[in-house]
Amino acid sequence: MxxxxxxxxxxxxxxxxxxxxxxxxxxxxxxxxxxxxxxxxxxxxxxxxxxxxxxxxxxxxxxxxxxxxxxxxxxxxxxxxxxxxxxxxxxxxxxxxxxxxxxxxxxxxxxxxxxxxxxxxxxxxxSNEVDSGTLETQEVCRLLTEAGKTEANILVIMGELSNQAARQRTQDIHDVIATPECSFMKIVDEQTSNWQRTQAADLMTNWLSAGVQFDAVIANNDESAIGAIQAMKAAGVDMASVVVGGVDATQDALAAMQAGDLDVTVFQxxxxxxxxxxxxxxxxxxxxxxxxxxxxxxxxxxxxxxxxxxxxx
The missing domain is CATH 3.40.50.2300 (Response regulator)
Known part of the structure; x- marks a missing residue:
């Protein structure tokens, strides 16, 4: 046995x-x-x-x-x-x-x-990146149209340029702006923050210091959108006067949306x-x-x- x-x-x-x-x-x-x-x-x-x-x-x-x-x-x-x-x-x-x-x-x-x-x-x-930047930018376009904008300056914050997601999301932005209904939007500058909140904050600080005029910020990810928001708030920008978009729907981003600072994100x-x-x-x-x-x-x-x-x- x-x-x-x-x-x-x-x-x-x-x-x-x-x-x-x-x-x-x-x-x-x-x-x-x-x-x-x-x-x-x-x-x-x-x-x-x-x-x-x-x-x-x-x-x-x-x-x-x-x-x-x-x-x-x-x-x-x-x-x-x-x-x-x-x-x-x-x-x-x-x-x-x-x-x-x-x-x-x-x-x-x-x-x-x-x-x-x-x-x-x-x-x-x-998730298919063709959808991410497209959904984000279409909603930014809708909000600007709803606000009565016939001309709008756009700042684009890109992710790491070595990443396909950053390249595709940025292309999505350009593709949406090229459509007739969103052609009133004009990109005045686009730079990378490498997905990082602190780099996005520094980037926005530089834009503000240079006197760049803009109506919306379209970021490749939420961390970059949040960094831009922090810099704008530190500079006394009225967040109701600018549309800000991101991608990922992180908890920090949702908190920023609840606070009225982030206008759109895309859940990944x-x-x-x-x-x-x-x-x-x-x-x-x-x-x-x-x-x-x-x-x-x-x-x-x-x-x-x-x-x-x-x-x-």
């Missing part, structure tokens, strides 16, 4: 070991409000899955460090890898590393430059992107079919529907 019990125990241990799955996760930066929500989405979802372990690393906005993390994940024998890329221009090298090792890889939130040519065991989970479901990327990674590791592009819809957030999003992130 003892021998049978020991044999059964050994079989159980082997079976549970075989079932255990490990996913390596490399995040571009831990110290970012939106990416923190995304990371928490991965961690919390992993906690609900039996036999799944995750290893999350902070690339600290360093491409070289992120490539090393991917190499280390491969060397340690992970079943799959999830990457939130520091620089989307480096994703071809990341894909090549994973493909050569035969390890499934899923990009999350930031679109790889090689999206059309991803290997069969790689995928991309995010970071938590759903996180859990979706883990689902895709595990499916690929199990040999299951996964769509190359998995989209989580963007949603417009205004003071009228803010209540629907106060607990979303």
């Amino acid at each position: 003892k021998k049978i019990a020991l044999a059964a125990l050994a079989t159980t241990m082997l079976t549970s070991g075989a079932m255990a799955e490990t996913v390596g996760v490399s995040m571009a930066l831990f110290d970012d409000n939106f990416l923190t929500v995304l990371r928490n989405g991965i961690e919390e979802y992993a906690g609900t899955l039996e036999g799944v372990e995750i290893q999350i690393e902070d690339a600290q906005n360093d491409v070289g460090k992120q490539l090393n993390q991917i190499q280390n994940f491969i060397a340690s024998g992970v079943d799959a890898i999830v990457v939130n890329p520091v620089d989307t221009d480096a994703t071809e090298a990341m894909s090549a590393l994973a493909e050569q090792a035969g390890v499934p890889l899923v990009y999350v939130n930031r679109q790889p430059v090689n999206l059309e040519n991803l290997p069969d065991n790689q995928a991309f989970v995010a 479901n970071a938590s759903a992107q996180g859990s979706g990327s883990l689902d895709a990674a595990l499916a690929l590791a199990r040999g299951e079919a996964v769509e190359r592009e998995v989209w989580v819809p963007f949603e417009l957030v205004t003071p009228e529907n803010i209540g629907d999003y106060l607990s979303a992130n």
Whole structure:
């Protein structure tokens, strides 16, 4: 009986070991409000899955460090890898590393430059950036029209120019302004804040010091919008006289909207992107079919529907 019990125990241990799955996760930066929500989405979802372990690393906005993390994940024998890329221009090298090792890889939130040519065991989970800047700018246009503006000067604050999201959101702004109904809007300057609140505040301070006249600020993300708002308030700008838009619908952004400072943002479901990327990674590791592009819809957030999003992130 003892021998049978020991044999059964050994079989159980082997079976549970075989079932255990490990996913390596490399995040571009831990110290970012939106990416923190995304990371928490991965961690919390992993906690609900039996036999799944995750290893999350902070690339600290360093491409070289992120490539090393991917190499280390491969060397340690992970079943799959999830990457939130520091620089989307480096994703071809990341894909090549994973493909050569035969390890499934899923990009999350930031679109790889090689999206059309991803290997069969790689995928991309995010929200379609064509919608983000479009929804934001269309609402800014509507608010300016509602205010009776026939000419409006616009300041654009871009994210990191190495990121596809920043480039696409900025293109969205230009595309909306090119439409007949929004052609009264004119971009007087656009500069990058690298997604950072403090850099956006400095940028706005410089614009104000230079006497730049503007009716609206359209930022690629909420952190940049908040930085601009802080600088304007410090300079005594009447926030009712300017329209400010952002993207992400972070809790800080929603608080700014409740305070009457932020006029529009766009909800990007970071938590759903996180859990979706883990689902895709595990499916690929199990040999299951996964769509190359998995989209989580963007949603417009205004003071009228803010209540629907106060607990979303």
